Amino acid sequence: MIVTGAFGALGAIVTRELVKAHCRLACVDQLTSANAPSDSADCIVLAGIDLTDSTATCKAMMNAAGRLGGIDGLVNIAGGFAWEKIDGGDIATWDRLYNLNVRTAFNAIRASLPYILSGGRIVNMGAAGAVKAAAGMGAYAASKAGIAKMTEALSEELKDKGITVNAVLPSIIDTPANRLTMPQGEFERWVRPEQIADLIMFLLSERASAITGALIPITGRV
Numbered sequence: 001m002i003v004t005g006a007f008g009a010l011g012a013i014v015t016r017e018l019v020k021a022h023c024r025l026a027c028v029d030q031l032t033s034a035n036a037p038s039d040s041a042d043c044i045v046l047a048g049i050d051l052t053d054s055t056a057t058c059k060a061m062m063n064a065a066g067r068l069g070g071i072d073g074l075v076n077i078a079g080g081f082a083w084e085k086i087d088g089g090d091i092a093t094w095d096r097l098y099n100l101n102v103r104t105a106f107n108a109i110r111a112s113l114p115y116i117l118s119g120g121r122i123v124n125m126g127a128a129g130a131v132k133a134a135a136g137m138g139a140y141a142a143s144k145a146g147i148a149k150m151t152e153a154l155s156e157e158l159k160d161k162g163i164t165v166n167a168v169l170p171s172i173i174d175t176p177a178n179r180l181t182m183p184q185g186e187f188e189r190w191v192r193p194e195q196i197a198d199l200i201m202f203l204l205s206e207r208a209s210a211i212t213g214a215l216i217p218i219t220g221r222v
């Protein structure tokens with residue numbers, strides 16, 4: 001398994017669940033942070049990888065696939081958020097979020113595909129907010145809508161190879177960063193990273209072999 005954005009709030013939980021399930025995996029992130037698990041044959045740590053850089057991404061995936069002996073699943077979690085209204089906003093924000101959310105996923109997928117085995121799985125991170133964009137969410141929602149359409153198109157392209165491609169669409173995730181920026185929020189209504197990890201583990205499993213091209217909202221009580 002490959003997890004991108006593996007040192008972030010959700011990535012760390014998904015990584016933990018994969019390790020618990022005895023998966024061999026590679027954790028890819030641009031951070032070189034203390035959050036990183038320690039590198040081992042079963043949990044390869046590829047830190048400091050900028051997934052907007054296609055050459056660096058190709059090298060990282062080749063390295064991971066070589067050490068793991070192929071790739072059964074790719075979980076694209078790397079990404080991010082910005083809130084900015086269009087009136088008075090900056091086109092650079094749109095470019096930045098496109099790079100952060102679409103380009104990273106595209107590069108990771110393109111670089112991994114040669115190593116993804118039949119029966120493989122790709123899980124992308126969309127966002128519930130991309131279905132109907134709220135004020136200030138234009139650039140973010142557009143980038144996550146890009147993930148949704150990438151998921152649908154790729155699922156069709158890979159159907160006959162037996163590789164499934166799905167996306168999960170969270171609302172607000174209960175992360176420390178979100179609690180900090182929205183201290184008045186109703187945290188108990190937000191979706192917990194563990195709940196999203198459960199859904200991702202299901203999509204990676206044999207039981208989900210007939211599910212592809214799905215955009216699955218996971219929104220807690222938001």
Ligand SMILES: NC(=O)c1ccc[n+]([C@@H]2O[C@H](COP(=O)([O-])OP(=O)(O)OC[C@H]3O[C@@H](n4cnc5c(N)ncnc54)[C@H](OP(=O)(O)O)[C@@H]3O)[C@@H](O)[C@H]2O)c1
Nearest residue numbers: 005008009010029030050051052077078079080125172173
């Ligand atoms: N949090 C939410 O409420 C929410 C809701 C819906 C969807 N999502 C999506 O869910 C995913 C995870 O969210 P999260 O809250 O866990 O975010 P997070 O804590 O910021 O984790 C994302 C990780 O991806 C890394 N990353 C960003 N750009 C990268 C790049 N170019 N190359 C390699 N790694 C990169 C980040 O590194 P840096 O810290 O250095 O940027 C970070 O370690 C994201 O795709 C996000 O858009 C989140």
